[in-house]
Amino acid sequence: MIAQIIVDVPVNRTNRPFDYHVPPWLRPLIRVGSRVVVPFGPRQLQGYVIGIVEDDEALPDRSRLKDVVQVQDDTPPLTPELLKMSEWMSKQYLCPWVTAVQAMLPAVLKGKSEKWLTATDALDEEACGRSGLLWELFRKRQLPLTEVEKQFAEEYLLVPGWIQSGLLATEYQVRDKITRKQQSFVRSLLDEGKLEEAIGSLPARAEQMRRVLQLMLVHKEQSLSVQMLRDEYGITRSPLKSLESKGWIAIEQVEVYRDPYANRRFQEKQKPVFTPVQKEVLTPILQSIESGTYASYLLHGVTGSGKTEVYLEAIERTLEKGREAIFLVPEISLTPQMVERFKARFGADVAVLHSALSQGERYDEWRKIIRKQVRVVVGARSAIFAPFRNVGLIVIDEEHESSYKQEETPRYHAREVALWRAKENQGVLVMGSATPALETYALATRGRYELLRMPERVGNRPMPEVHVVDMREELQAQNRSMFSRKLHEMIADRLAKEEQMVIFLNRRGFSTFVMCRSCGYTMRCIHCDISLTYHKTNHTARCHYCGYTIAQPKHCPECQSEHIRFFGTGTQKVEAELAKLFPGIRVIRMDVDTTSKKGSHEELLNKFRTGQGDVLLGTQMIAKGLDFPRVTLAGIIAADTSLHLPDFRAAEKTFQLLTQVGGRAGRHELDGDVVIQTYTPEHYSIIHATKHDYPAFYQDEMMQRRRTGYPPYFRLVLITFSHEDVPVVIRGAHTMADYLRQRLAQTTVLLGPVASPIARVKDRFRFQIMLKYRDEPQLSDLLAQATAAFEEWNKQQKVLMTIDVDPYVLL
DNA sequence: CCAGGTCACAAC
DNA sequence: TTGTGACCTGGC
Numbered sequence: 001m002i003a004q005i006i007v008d009v010p011v012n013r014t015n016r017p018f019d020y021h022v023p024p025w026l027r028p029l030i031r032v033g034s035r036v037v038v039p040f041g042p043r044q045l046q047g048y049v050i051g052i053v054e055d056d057e058a059l060p061d062r063s064r065l066k067d068v069v070q071v072q073d074d075t076p077p078l079t080p081e082l083l084k085m086s087e088w089m090s091k092q093y094l095c096p097w098v099t100a101v102q103a104m105l106p107a108v109l110k111g112k113s114e115k116w117l118t119a120t121d122a123l124d125e126e127a128c129g130r131s132g133l134l135w136e137l138f139r140k141r142q143l144p145l146t147e148v149e150k151q152f153a154e155e156y157l158l159v160p161g162w163i164q165s166g167l168l169a170t171e172y173q174v175r176d177k178i179t180r181k182q183q184s185f186v187r188s189l190l191d192e193g194k195l196e197e198a199i200g201s202l203p204a205r206a207e208q209m210r211r212v213l214q215l216m217l218v219h220k221e222q223s224l225s226v227q228m229l230r231d232e233y234g235i236t237r238s239p240l241k242s243l244e245s246k247g248w249i250a251i252e253q254v255e256v257y258r259d260p261y262a263n264r265r266f267q268e269k270q271k272p273v274f275t276p277v278q279k280e281v282l283t284p285i286l287q288s289i290e291s292g293t294y295a296s297y298l299l300h301g302v303t304g305s306g307k308t309e310v311y312l313e314a315i316e317r318t319l320e321k322g323r324e325a326i327f328l329v330p331e332i333s334l335t336p337q338m339v340e341r342f343k344a345r346f347g348a349d350v351a352v353l354h355s356a357l358s359q360g361e362r363y364d365e366w367r368k369i370i371r372k373q374v375r376v377v378v379g380a381r382s383a384i385f386a387p388f389r390n391v392g393l394i395v396i397d398e399e400h401e402s403s404y405k406q407e408e409t410p411r412y413h414a415r416e417v418a419l420w421r422a423k424e425n426q427g428v429l430v431m432g433s434a435t436p437a438l439e440t441y442a443l444a445t446r447g448r449y450e451l452l453r454m455p456e457r458v459g460n461r462p463m464p465e466v467h468v469v470d471m472r473e474e475l476q477a478q479n480r481s482m483f484s485r486k487l488h489e490m491i492a493d494r495l496a497k498e499e500q501m502v503i504f505l506n507r508r509g510f511s512t513f514v515m516c517r518s519c520g521y522t523m524r525c526i527h528c529d530i531s532l533t534y535h536k537t538n539h540t541a542r543c544h545y546c547g548y549t550i551a552q553p554k555h556c557p558e559c560q561s562e563h564i565r566f567f568g569t570g571t572q573k574v575e576a577e578l579a580k581l582f583p584g585i586r587v588i589r590m591d592v593d594t595t596s597k598k599g600s601h602e603e604l605l606n607k608f609r610t611g612q613g614d615v616l617l618g619t620q621m622i623a624k625g626l627d628f629p630r631v632t633l634a635g636i637i638a639a640d641t642s643l644h645l646p647d648f649r650a651a652e653k654t655f656q657l658l659t660q661v662g663g664r665a666g667r668h669e670l671d672g673d674v675v676i677q678t679y680t681p682e683h684y685s686i687i688h689a690t691k692h693d694y695p696a697f698y699q700d701e702m703m704q705r706r707r708t709g710y711p712p713y714f715r716l717v718l719i720t721f722s723h724e725d726v727p728v729v730i731r732g733a734h735t736m737a738d739y740l741r742q743r744l745a746q747t748t749v750l751l752g753p754v755a756s757p758i759a760r761v762k763d764r765f766r767f768q769i770m771l772k773y774r775d776e777p778q779l780s781d782l783l784a785q786a787t788a789a790f791e792e793w794n795k796q797q798k799v800l801m802t803i804d805v806d807p808y809v810l811l
Numbered sequence: 812c813c814a815g816g817t818c819a820c821a822a823c
Numbered sequence: 824t825t826g827t828g829a830c831c832t833g834g835c
Contacts, residue, residue: 002823009822009824018823041822042826065823113825795819 001027003068004051007040008111010096010409012791017050021065030068033076033083035109037069037174044069044172046111048101049076050083072176077105077370079387081424088420091780094787094803095410103410104385106363108177116171117159118142123167131155137168145170179360182253185223186240188216190248198248208239213248223254257364260357266343272309275459281452282310288428289317289393296422298399298444299432301454302692303663304461307432308338310454311395312345314430319349319375323392323427327378328414330401331355336602337627338397342378353379353386356601381406384414384421391425394418399431399440400656405808413806415440434663434694435656438705441698442712457667464634464665464672466690470681471638482577487635487675494633495582495614499670501633502626503578503617504661505570506641514541514552518561523553529760546762571617574637578615590618620657622664629668634661639678639686646757647810648710651685655697658689709749709772711806717771717783718807720756722764723799732799733767736790740771743782748773757811764800770810 004017020038022030030036034049078086078101086100093100102110119137128134133152137143149156162168190198199213211233215224229235243249274282281299288295301307315325329338331354342350351365351374368374370387377386381404384394396404396415404414415431422429431440431449444451457463469484479485494501514523514534523532525543532541532550539552556564571591578585588608594600601621608616609628616622616631636658643654658676666672678686688697706713719736723729733753741750749772756766773779783803790801 005823007822011824013820014822014824020823038823040825043822043824045822045824 001030002053002065003030003036003049004053005036005038005047005049005068006097006101007038007045007047008098008102008113009040009045010099012096012787015090015096015098018047019065020068022052023067026068026071029071029074031076032080033078035072035077035111035176037072037111039066039069039172043113044174045113046072046174046176048078048083048098050087050097070174072111072174075370077109077387079389081389081421082385082387084424085385085417085420089410089412089417091784092416093410093412093805094780094783100410100412103382103406103412104387106359106366108179108359108363111174111176113172113174115145116142116173117145117148118169118171120166120169122165127167131158133159134162134167142171177359178363180255181258181360181364183256184226185252185254186212186216186226186229186243186249187223187252188213188249190216192217192220198246206239208235209243211235212239212243216249223252226251257368258358258361259364260361261339261343261352264343266340266347269341269344272306274309274313275306277454277456278306278310281454282313284450284452285310285314285428285430286317289314289321292321292323292392292426294423294426294428296419296429296449297431297452298436298440298449299430299452299454300436300441300444300694301432301434302457302463303434303660304457304667305434305454306458307397307454308341311397311430311432312341314393314395314428315346315376318393318428319346321392323390324375324386324388325377325393325395326383326386326388326391326418327376328383328394328396328404328418329378329380330398330403331380336605339378342376346376349374350376350378351386353377353383355380381414384417391421391427393428393430394422396429396431397433399433400435400437402653402808405806407809409802411802411804411807416806435659436694438652438698438701439712442702461667462671463692464662464674466662466674466676466692468681468686468690469675469677471677471679481581482574482637483581484675484677487677488581490633490673490675491578491582491585491615491635495585497632499632500608500611500613500628500630501615501635502622502631502661502664503574503615503635503637504622504657505574505617505619505637506639506657514564516556516558516561516564518563519556519559521556521558521564523550527760527763529758545758570637571619575617578617585615586613587615587617588613590616590622626664627667628664630670631664632666632670632672634665634672634674636661636674636676639676640680640683643680643683643685648705648708649808651683651701651704654683655685655689655701658686659692659694662689662692714749714772714774715776716807717773717779718804718810719769719771720766720802720804721753721768721799722761722766723797724764726765728797729765729767729799732790732794732797732801733769735793736786736801737769739786739789740769740782743786744771745773745776748776 001022003020003022005020006017007014030049032049032052036047036049037044038047082104086097086104089100090097117137119141123134123138128138133148133155159168163170188195195213195217199210202210212235226240240251244251285297299307299310311327318325339352351368353362353365369377377383396418399415406412418429443449467486469486471484474484491501514532523541525532525546525548527548528543528545530545533544534552535542540549541552542549553564555562571589575587575589578587588604590604594604607613639654639658642657643650662674665674676686684700685697705711721729721733723732730753737750737753744750751770753767753769756768759766
């Protein structure tokens with residue numbers, strides 16, 4: 001038996017299957033999709049089985065094949081579908097196949113190859129002599145080499161000699177990080193009659209023991225968790241021990257899932273009565289689910305239009321059809337409310353996957369999926385890889401969010417993967433947004449997705465009234481505060497009415513760089529081409545990209561002025577200003593500083609929900625999905641800070657942001673207002689946002705994109721090169737550019753090579769090429785060939801190249 | 812002449 | 824990615 005295996009060496013040269021002989025004892029265990037350990041060169045590595053050939057005779061010179069060393073799981077973590085999907089991703093995004101595979105699996109499954117030092121039979125007491133290391137190895141038989149290096153630094157140099165003389169040997173081991181949580185449970189060893197007898201025989205004061213036995217009587221056959229007995233009945237360890245020694249109960253270690261939502265009750269909500277619009281959009285979706293064939297929908301619904309109910313209903317119908325559902329959200333920890341709704345509706349049938357989980361928790365949720373214990377997954381980007389076997393529905397909420405694009409290899413977009421998966425499974429894809437990505441909307445208008453509209457809020461709630469304030473006029477009116485008179489007045493009004501508000505600060509532009517007020521000098525990283533960020537906690541200035549840190553200087557290095565200071569973390573400044581203007585105002589500030597601790601996010605939101613704050617103040621993270629009945633005002637401090645970024649999506653992002661923030665206000669009984677402060681009130685993204693007019697924005701923005709040749713009219717590929725020498729990196733970029741230029745279609749534009757907007761990171765200079773194309777059917781193949789040619793050239797140099805298909809970040 | 816470092820190359 | 828062996832440099 002021969003296994004075809006891709007190994008964990010993520011470079012192009014080894015990006016192909018290698019053949020291994022499967023020894024007889026592994027044959028019953030090994031499967032396509034298995035994780036295995038194989039020898040590779042002088043090492044041992046982790047690999048994945050992508051194919052199995054039963055008939056050895058079919059392959060020539062099998063005698064030269066090495067043996068598979070180990071199969072790491074009894075059930076393969078990769079389903080056939082995931083395997084196929086990873087192969088597609090590797091082609092689509094030009095990444096090594098293993099990298100795509102690893103992106104699909106929980107991080108704890110990634111094995112690390114370690115070198116160990118082992119004792120041979122020749123190592124006896126005598127041979128150990130006075131060496132501490134040899135004695136340690138004599139006792140333990142083996143130690144990881146890294147440990148030896150650390151603990152026996154002075155003897156480390158002698159190791160090669162000992163290996164030569166045959167006392168020691170080296171060996172490779174592949175270890176993953178799988179851990180399983182164990183919990184103690186007690187189980188009764190007595191039948192019912194005996195139990196009652198035993199209760200009677202206990203002395204009167206053995207109250208805890210009696211309690212336990214009584215509980216066993218009630219819960220018959222079931223095991224009781226020791227933790228539960230302690231928490232709910234105050235039963236301590238020792239009575240359990242004595243019951244055990246009497247032979248009445250057994251205390252057992254049982255494996256349990258790490259569940260961050262354990263001990264939480266979720267209230268089951270009644271299914272809502274659907275509005276006519278909800279019914280209207282549900283009809284085609286449910287029909288598609290019913291028919292069990294591929295279909296895709298763009299659900300364009302204004303904020304508060306009740307999209308979630310539509311999703312939930314579609315999921316329920318999918319489950320009824322015996323199929324599974326994936327629900328993607330931008331970043332789930334941001335919307336505990338969403339999790340709550342799912343847990344309430346589908347109970348234990350849901351697994352939740354998001355970045356705030358620990359690796360162990362993530363693994364446990366993932367196992368619920370692969371063991372078929374759940375049928376619904378709610379999660380962020382990577383949840384699209386949930387190892388279901390029969391996905392019938394994929395929902396992407398807030399479809400336009402950029403967090404669906406992964407910014408490291410594999411640089412995939414969850415929307416694109418979802419589309420592939422829906423087609424592959426004859427499933428239904430539903431994408432929802434109040435502000436669809438231009439690409440998506442364009443495809444919908446061309447019929448590639450069916451467009452469904454929900455133009456009104458549930459219960460005919462009016463859209464909030466939007467007030468645009470021209471900050472230039474404020475300045476003329478001698479108002480130099482960051483709050484306009486309008487916003488000031490409305491905050492005061494809400495405070496008086498005891499209603500709540502959300503104040504949003506567009507983080508960018510308000511960043512925390514350090515600048516001299518006298519000469520304008522800004523502190524920059526010595527390794528990277530960007531400004532340093534001020535960190536309050538230890539008064540340092542730090543580089544975002546490479547971690548370079550220096551103490552905050554007291555004098556400007558240029559002009560010696562003392563007026564060098566950081567330009568405050570926006571939110572803190574706003575908070576201080578609010579406190580000054582409105583004494584006694586209760587502000588809940590959400591930013592990186594206040595939400596870094598696990599669970600603090602939810603805690604702050606809960607505080608706000610329960611009315612312990614008047615203002616929720618924050619950055620991007622408060623713009624999405626929050627739904628608080630008493631919020632009647634949304635304020636945006638500086639709408640245009642995102643408008644002037646060197647990014648062709650700047651206007652789109654601004655429009656989305658304004659619409660989303662605006663959508664937080666007046667969702668329930670009370671009417672809402674939105675105040676947008678801006679220096680460019682005439683910009684179309686602001687004008688259309690105030691009127692809640694997506695189609696108009698779409699028209700204007702499409703004109704811009706057409707004029708400038710950006711998506712959706714053109715598709716992009718960004719190729720970035722980096723090297724510590726400018727001439728080398730330039731030559732590399734030109735080599736690639738020349739190769740491509742000769743082979744690209746006439747209509748394709750190749751821009752560059754030019755220096756990247758961030759021209760240096762970690763002492764490496766960066767250049768880039770941008771491809772803009774409309775019709776390039778063989779592009780992935782061409783890029784693969786170009787990469788091969790580039791690598792041929794790159795043999796002597798060490799230029800790093802990354803290819804980003806449909807990039808979001810152009811820096 | 813050898814220790815120590817650099818570098819291209821292969822990996823089933 | 825990483826270990827290996829070929830090759831080079833420099834010190835004696």
